[in-house]
Amino acid sequence: MRISEGVEWAAHCCLLLDWMGVDEPVSTAKLAAGYGLPPAYLNKQLQPLVKAGILTSTAGKKGGFRLARSLADITLMDVLTAIEGPAEAFQCAEIRQNGVWADEPASVFRAPCAIDTAMRAAELEWRRALAAQTLAAVQANAELQAPGLRAQVRDWYGTPRP
Amino acid sequence: MRISEGVEWAAHCCLLLDWMGVDEPVSTAKLAAGYGLPPAYLNKQLQPLVKAGILTSTAGKKGGFRLARSLADITLMDVLTAIEGPAEAFQCAEIRQNGVWADEPASVFRAPCAIDTAMRAAELEWRRALAAQTLAAVQANAELQAPGLRAQVRDWYGTPRP
DNA sequence: GCGCGGCTACTCGGATATAAACTGTCCGAGTAGCACTGG
DNA sequence: CCAGTGCTACTCGGACAGTTTATATCCGAGTAGCCGCGC
Numbered sequence: 001m002r003i004s005e006g007v008e009w010a011a012h013c014c015l016l017l018d019w020m021g022v023d024e025p026v027s028t029a030k031l032a033a034g035y036g037l038p039p040a041y042l043n044k045q046l047q048p049l050v051k052a053g054i055l056t057s058t059a060g061k062k063g064g065f066r067l068a069r070s071l072a073d074i075t076l077m078d079v080l081t082a083i084e085g086p087a088e089a090f091q092c093a094e095i096r097q098n099g100v101w102a103d104e105p106a107s108v109f110r111a112p113c114a115i116d117t118a119m120r121a122a123e124l125e126w127r128r129a130l131a132a133q134t135l136a137a138v139q140a141n142a143e144l145q146a147p148g149l150r151a152q153v154r155d156w157y158g159t160p161r162p
Numbered sequence: 163m164r165i166s167e168g169v170e171w172a173a174h175c176c177l178l179l180d181w182m183g184v185d186e187p188v189s190t191a192k193l194a195a196g197y198g199l200p201p202a203y204l205n206k207q208l209q210p211l212v213k214a215g216i217l218t219s220t221a222g223k224k225g226g227f228r229l230a231r232s233l234a235d236i237t238l239m240d241v242l243t244a245i246e247g248p249a250e251a252f253q254c255a256e257i258r259q260n261g262v263w264a265d266e267p268a269s270v271f272r273a274p275c276a277i278d279t280a281m282r283a284a285e286l287e288w289r290r291a292l293a294a295q296t297l298a299a300v301q302a303n304a305e306l307q308a309p310g311l312r313a314q315v316r317d318w319y320g321t322p323r324p
Numbered sequence: 325g326c327g328c329g330g331c332t333a334c335t336c337g338g339a340t341a342t343a344a345a346c347t348g349t350c351c352g353a354g355t356a357g358c359a360c361t362g363g
Numbered sequence: 364c365c366a367g368t369g370c371t372a373c374t375c376g377g378a379c380a381g382t383t384t385a386t387a388t389c390c391g392a393g394t395a396g397c398c399g400c401g402c
Contacts, residue, residue: 001246002345003163003281004385005255011277012257027335036260041387043336050336060394063335076280084163089251093167095174098198100318111307115173118238118295118303119165126288133280141280145273156262164384166346189374203348205375212375222355225374 006045006083009037013046014054014074015139017067019153025057025064030157045083052082071139077131088123092116168207168245171199175208176216176236177301179229181315187219187226192319207245214244233301239293250285254278 013031020026028046032039046065049055056068067074092113097104143149175193182188190208194201208227211217218230229236254275259266305311 001163001165001251002249002385003252005253006385007252007281008255008257008277015277025335029335032261034261034263035257036264037257038387040389044338044387047337057336058394059334059336059392060396061332061334062395063393065336076277076284087164089163090165090169091167093170095170095197095199099194099196101196102198108308114300114304114307115170115177115238118300119169119292122238122288122291122295125291126284129284129287130281133284138276138280142276145276146270164346168347187374191374200348202350206348206377209376219375220355221353221373221375222357223371223373224356225354227375 027064072136090119189226234298252281
């Protein structure tokens with residue numbers, strides 16, 4: 001039960017793309033250099049974000065990734081779902097229907113598994129909290145703790161400061 | 163990011179142990195037969211529960227597992243932590259300190275990573291919800307939906323009905 | 325001089341290896357009861 | 364008959380394979396700009 005590191009990478013890259021504030025695509029190599037990540041693997045991790053509609057990608061020379069929408073419209077839940085998939089963490093295998101209960105009529109199991117219900121309820125709280133956090137809010141907190149971050153990023157990447 | 167099936171197995175076995183209501187240990191074989199699980203592997207899954215103090219085990223003939231305490235004192239969080247370990251699902255690798263930021267003084271990173279903070283907050287909600295659910299409550303829900311479950315279990319396992 | 329075609333450099337996307345974790349199995353250490361033996 | 368002792372059957376616990384998932388890498392498809400050529 002460990003979340004893929006791709007989630008952290010993806011979130012950081014989204015913030016970075018916004019900080020850079022350029023309209024032209026940013027290549028995987030530049031993004032990877034920002035955080036010392038393996039470029040090819042970062043590319044692979046960003047692909048599901050494109051499929052999820054969080055980023056847009058353009059191929060060829062001068063290609064790269066762009067934010068598909070504002071950080072205010074992207075939640076941590078979006079990023080997590082894009083990388084990890086839509087499946088729930090706890091997947092009830094309905095073992096209660098096996099073993100000595102295997103011969104019970106199906107009607108007995110119409111009521112949901114109580115353990116599954118409780119686990120899903122807890123997981124729902126988690127997802128609700130994730131969906132309540134937009135990347136814009138996360139970015140605001142980061143800038144609150146480290147003022148001048150946006151300017152630093154633009155200096156490092158050679159983009160014009162506003 | 164998938165929770166091990168051992169969590170489901172462990173929770174079901176705890177409920178089953180309580181339903182059986184016997185004071186003597188119950189062997190892995192009997193528990194596994196209840197849900198059609200591989201006995202040896204179930205044994206392996208129950209071992210961390212013993213280390214966590216949820217179950218007690220006795221070796222030798224007539225050996226097996228017993229509940230170490232009442233279901234009212236066991237939460238889903240206890241079971242999950244026992245099986246999955248105490249580590250959080252999202253583990254921040256602090257990639258923000260690498261790449262172009264590698265030469266920054268450590269003082270810059272005294273403030274926690276904003277992404278990590280947000281992810282931890284959400285995960286905390288999940289764990290809080292898990293800790294609020296005792297196995298006694300889960301069992302009560304199960305009996306509410308399927309009255310007579312306890313009596314059924316005692317019939318199947320040949321233990322005296324109260 | 326100017327337009328056009330090919331060419332190169334560079335990018336994403338998916339196919340392909342490698343490492344780790346989860347799942348599943350097996351055998352040894354240890355215990356409780358039972359059978360046998362001796363008094 | 365009864366106590367003691369050895370033995371057997373059965374259990375947990377951890378060591379040992381098999382399989383799925385995550386991590387990392389590499390090469391091909393495709394595009395944008397550039398260079399050279401022809402008009």
